[in-house]
Amino acid sequence: MAFSIDAGTAADLDAADPLAAFRDEFHLPAAPDGSPQIYFVGNSLGAVPRAAADYVHTELERWARLGAAAHFEGELAWLPYHELLTDSLGRLVGGRSSEVVAMNSLTVNLHLLMVSFYDPTPVRHKVLIEDHAFPSDHFAVESQIRQRGHDPAESLVVARPRSGYETLRRDDLLALIAEHGSELALVMLPGVQYYTGQVLPMAEITAAAHDVGARVGFDLAHAAGNIPLALHDWNVDFAVWCSYKYLNGGPGGMGGAFVHERHVGDRSLPKLAGWWGQRPDIRFEMGTVFDPAGTAESWQLSNPPILTMAALRASLDTFDRAGGMEPLREKSQRQIEYFGLLLAEVIGDRVETITPAALAERGCQHSLRIRMPGVDGRAVHEGLERAGVACDWRYPDVIRVAPVPLYNSFTDIHRFVGILDQVLDEATR
Numbered sequence: 001m002a003f004s005i006d007a008g009t010a011a012d013l014d015a016a017d018p019l020a021a022f023r024d025e026f027h028l029p030a031a032p033d034g035s036p037q038i039y040f041v042g043n044s045l046g047a048v049p050r051a052a053a054d055y056v057h058t059e060l061e062r063w064a065r066l067g068a069a070a071h072f073e074g075e076l077a078w079l080p081y082h083e084l085l086t087d088s089l090g091r092l093v094g095g096r097s098s099e100v101v102a103m104n105s106l107t108v109n110l111h112l113l114m115v116s117f118y119d120p121t122p123v124r125h126k127v128l129i130e131d132h133a134f135p136s137d138h139f140a141v142e143s144q145i146r147q148r149g150h151d152p153a154e155s156l157v158v159a160r161p162r163s164g165y166e167t168l169r170r171d172d173l174l175a176l177i178a179e180h181g182s183e184l185a186l187v188m189l190p191g192v193q194y195y196t197g198q199v200l201p202m203a204e205i206t207a208a209a210h211d212v213g214a215r216v217g218f219d220l221a222h223a224a225g226n227i228p229l230a231l232h233d234w235n236v237d238f239a240v241w242c243s244y245k246y247l248n249g250g251p252g253g254m255g256g257a258f259v260h261e262r263h264v265g266d267r268s269l270p271k272l273a274g275w276w277g278q279r280p281d282i283r284f285e286m287g288t289v290f291d292p293a294g295t296a297e298s299w300q301l302s303n304p305p306i307l308t309m310a311a312l313r314a315s316l317d318t319f320d321r322a323g324g325m326e327p328l329r330e331k332s333q334r335q336i337e338y339f340g341l342l343l344a345e346v347i348g349d350r351v352e353t354i355t356p357a358a359l360a361e362r363g364c365q366h367s368l369r370i371r372m373p374g375v376d377g378r379a380v381h382e383g384l385e386r387a388g389v390a391c392d393w394r395y396p397d398v399i400r401v402a403p404v405p406l407y408n409s410f411t412d413i414h415r416f417v418g419i420l421d422q423v424l425d426e427a428t429r
């Protein structure tokens with residue numbers, strides 16, 4: 001690798017970056033001293049596209065001008081508005097138009113899809129999750145197990161890293177799936193683990209689960225917009241995501257769901273139903289016989305929030321103009337390598353990266369653990385924030401930093417490592 005640690009290299013990398021101009025399409029907050037913040041929390045709340053205000057304002061203006069008629073008029077008619085998001089989302093997650101829908105929020109979607117895809121029997125009742133699952137996922141799975149008359153003590157299978165390791169091993173996961181085989185109803189895992197940043201081998205997990213007759217759902221909160229996904233080709237049964245992290249859909253933004261084509265028309269699946277799941281051509285006939293849309297839209301319940309979807313459209317259009325996940329991932333890989341090199345050269349063993357090094361096993365997040373006797377990681381995090389870095393602290397001891405290829409530059413990375421070096425120096429004084 002031909003990177004060097006001087007600032008000129010960062011500037012050269014930015015000058016050669018074909019996606020560099022997208023940075024100007026986002027508002028990035030200012031640091032306390034007025035200089036631009038190093039915004040490395042796009043894994044928590046993605047930056048706002050400058051165009052979002054126009055997209056939202058357009059709908060406010062249509063509301064003012066047309067009132068209720070805006071439901072029906074023009075290309076932006078509100079009744080089918082959610083359809084405007086489907087193809088872009090499909091490109092990001094590797095799903096077909098019939099398989100993808102923008103709706104609700106992540107945990108709500110997880111519940112809705114577990115109603116359909118966790119169908120326990122006395123023999124096959126177990127759900128496999130990971131030990132460090134995001135609390136909401138853990139709560140959702142446990143409550144679903146109870147709701148179906150089972151006991152999490154018997155029905156919850158937890159995958160753990162080996163003792164002394166941070167991340168899950170592929171072989172251990174596949175072995176665990178095989179071990180619980182005929183008792184396993186559902187494998188519910190993250191695409192990218194939120195704490196370590198590890199990418200799980202989704203295609204292999206799916207194949208292994210299907211081999212034993214289990215279904216597979218993925219939580220893509222940290223995967224959508226971060227790494228390329230191919231849900232249809234991997235044969236995943238269902239997936240859910242939120243849009244406020246890498247998809248820049250705004251606080252509490254519209255979530256999404258994927259249901260594989262082979263299930264979307266299956267009327268035997270249990271389902272919680274609402275009027276927006278009705279076939280679109282008869283949705284407004286107001287009949288009371290549920291005749292579900294033959295697509296992922298049949299999981300919709302309610303008339304969706306147009307202003308929230310408008311903000312998300314601004315971001316999805318940006319992803320499309322950037323060429324989608326392939327070029328973004330290419331830039332992200334260069335940023336990951338550059339970051340890794342600077343950490344090794346400048347920071348050395350004062351900081352440990354618990355995120356896997358192999359590109360296939362990680363996205364753009366770096367989960368850093370301070371390894372200096374007597375130095376509290378939380379104080380280092382506070383020092384970084386004071387110096388104009390937005391990054392986060394995750395209990396018990398990790399600082400997460402996520403250089404996002406759509407709007408973070410190589411110069412951001414270079415500046416960050418310089419600041420980290422300084423903060424660590426000061427911490428030992």
Ligand SMILES: *Cc1c(COP(=O)(O)O)cnc(C)c1O
Nearest residue numbers: 105106107134136194219221242
């Ligand atoms: C962010 C995140 C969520 C958030 O769920 P909401 O229902 O959108 O609040 C859930 N799961 C994981 C793994 C997350 O990272």
